[in-house]
């Protein structure tokens with residue numbers, strides 16, 4: 001999609017997360033003074049880009065917004081779902097409850113209107129066009145076998161008893177056949193693709209991630225664009241929400257993943273661990289749960305049985321897009337290679353800014369007073 005497309009408001013009502021409310025403190029540790037300046041500048045630029053736009057419709061939409069600068073932003077999932085329902089009718093789509101649809105030829109506007117920030121979707125016509133879809137074990141071993149990679153080992157199915165390893169890729173791959181439902185190794189390496197640009201170049205275009213406000217962040221604090229996952233059979237992630245509560249993507253190259261996806265508003269059942277930070281250069285709060293949804297003990301986590309979820313399988317060549325606010329856990333039903341990415345766009349950027357504020361990178365009161373008029377930008381400034 002070209003940049004010009006941003007000038008066109010979507011054909012139907014968008015979820016306007018700026019209509020809700022929000023904010024907190026962004027305290028400024030010395031080492032992050034730059035982050036503070038940059039974040040504030042970014043927010044100002046985003047606001048200005050909205051003011052500068054020549055689309056009357058955006059301007060008309062700037063009424064009734066709550067000021068971002070004096071109270072925390074809270075994403076209104078129920079409003080998002082109401083919007084989804086209206087938009088489903090407009091698009092003449094069935095309102096499936098509790099399933100994840102598989103879609104191809106999905107337009108970006110329809111994605112924004114009925115899935116983004118609302119409901120997960122599997123897109124089937126993106127990953128199949130990537131050169132990465134041809135990655136095989138032999139190819140990766142031949143070219144990268146001697147490289148050091150990061151993986152974690154789980155013993156006795158206890159994700160809290162985890163040991164981290166940094167060893168050669170071929171040594172890690174040797175361990176893959178030893179897994180069992182209680183014991184597995186999982187390579188989750190954010191740097192592998194970064195350090196191997198020719199491999200990363202084989203990850204093709206994703207039209208749903210083209211509007212990417214993370215590009216506004218200085219390189220040093222920008223999240224890595226793609227995380228490489230290579231899991232033994234039975235390996236699984238933690239039940240979690242993604243860093244900064246971004247919209248997540250997971251593309252399966254080979255193997256098969258089973259997902260459990262929990263709509264927002266169920267934290268009371270999920271035993272989320274509090275007060276843990278992610279430790280990234282731009283700090284964020286971690287939202288992890290110790291519950292292993294694929295093997296959980298209802299005596300230890302009695303409330304958890306009340307949590308409602310969708311289960312879906314993800315196959316090679318498919319990409320799952322997980323909306324902001326949805327807890328999720330993936331289980332590799334067989335040895336699986338996948339790539340995770342993230343989206344920060346018009347539908348979730350206030351959620352992400354709020355997380356940046358909550359993690360005390362920036363002070364809320366320093367944000368521009370006109371924040372209450374903030375709407376998704378028509379154009380993202382090319383630099384800060």
Ligand SMILES: O=C(O)CCC(=O)C(=O)O
Pocket residue numbers: 229236237242248249250257328329330331338340341
């Ligand atoms: O593929 C996985 O095991 C988990 C991926 C995931 O949840 C994520 O990237 O946020």
